[in-house]
Amino acid sequence: MRSVGVEEELLLVSADSGEPQAVSGAVLASAAEGEELEKELQREQVETGTRPRTQMMDLAVEVRRWRGAASQRARSVGAEVAALATSPLAVDPSLSPGDRYRRMVTEYGLTAQEQLTCGCHVHVGVESDEEGVAVLDRIRPWLAPLLAMSANSPFWQGEDSGYASYRNRVWGRWPSAGPVEVFGSARAYHERVRAMIGTGALLDEGMVYFDARLARNYPTVEIRVADVCLDAHDTVLIAALARGLVETAARAWREGEPPAAIDVGLLRLAAWRAGRSGILDDLVHPVTFEPAPARTVVEALLEHVGPALSDLGDLTRVEEGVAELFRRGNGADVQRAVFEESGGDLGAVVAESIRRTVS
Secondary structure (H helix, E strand, O other), X not given: OOOEEEEEEEEEEEOOXXXXXXXXXXXXXXOOOOOOEEEOOEOOEEEEEOOOEOOHHHHHHHHHHHHHHHHHHHHHOOEEEEOOOOOOOOOOOOEOOOHHHHHHHHHHOHHHHOOOOOEEEEEEEOOOHHHHHHHHHHHHHHHHHHHHHHOOEOEEOOEEOOOOEHHHHHHOOOOOOEOOOOOOOHHHHHHHHXXXXXXXXXXXXXXXXXXXXXXXXXXXXXXXXXXXXXXHHHHHHHHHHHHHHHHHHHHHHHOOOOOOOOOHHHHHHHHHHHHHHOOOOEEEOOOOOOEEEHHHHHHHHHHXXXXXXXXXXXXXXXXXXXXXXXXXXXXXXXXXXXXXXXXXXXXXXXXXXXXXXXX
16 A cells, blocks of 8 residues: 655744744754654744655544644744645745755745745655656646645735635746646656756756655655645545545556646646635536536546545545535635634634644
8 A cells, every 4th residue: 555644834823913923943943852843945834744654544643743743832932833825914934044045045036035835745655766757647637626625825915815725826936836748757757857957947856846746855756736734634635635646547557548648738727727716616627628616626536536545445534525625615715714704804814724723
């Protein structure tokens, strides 16, 4: 059974005002030995990482454990953590220390300076780079629905962006971000990465920000398209679907089924629509590439990965998770509902997000 692990970027905020707090250094300094907390580009965020797991129940325990650990460490320095993909309140981010981060600001200007966004990265085990690239080639049309389901960033600098995932739009400013072409082989993938770095437009391989890529340090495919989810249940749902996609794609590769030859331009449009609509409006159907209700698109995703989910023992959990997601709404829907109920109080949005992050 393929292992799966999750990295979550969390926002550090004031418990009183909800404003982001540049305290990651203090949070990391307070972490106990063995606690998997890491710094990110800005001092207003921290990253957690689970260990590889094969059972989704175990992964759910890990996600909650590390959210709880991050919360405890943040509270020890007078802050809170919130699983928000962008800050609802206005913020002027503060760069984390380090030569690489300084180089990023020098090279990329406002793209780096304003980049305070929090994503969810799912690592799924693969047997080789060849299998991993075969997976990347075959999951491309199915990544936009994951973005729509996870969307959790409707506000930007104190205003409603009009998007369910504005993080996706802000992240897309990086030169290598977004969907990619079919590679065809591991050799072609690595040649493409070397060529991209060779242009000088990227500092290093760590800046290959594809929606899904081969991980640099682990034998995994890293699916990076999702917002950090407000609810830990949704994090596990996205992880289960990601593993289902990887297993389905690997089986298709072994059976000699070629990847769909879908133009990158169409994939970008599908990603834009997912970020704009979330699960409340039409998405781009991953098979027909025509407009379809979000529920229809998610049902198509479930049909696509259903056999793999069933074999992995995840089908019932995923079906229940999807039903709950459409009943409750994704993070963007919850944030907007709190905003309306509070009479337009963004501080109340952050307060509710803090509660949900560790509940």
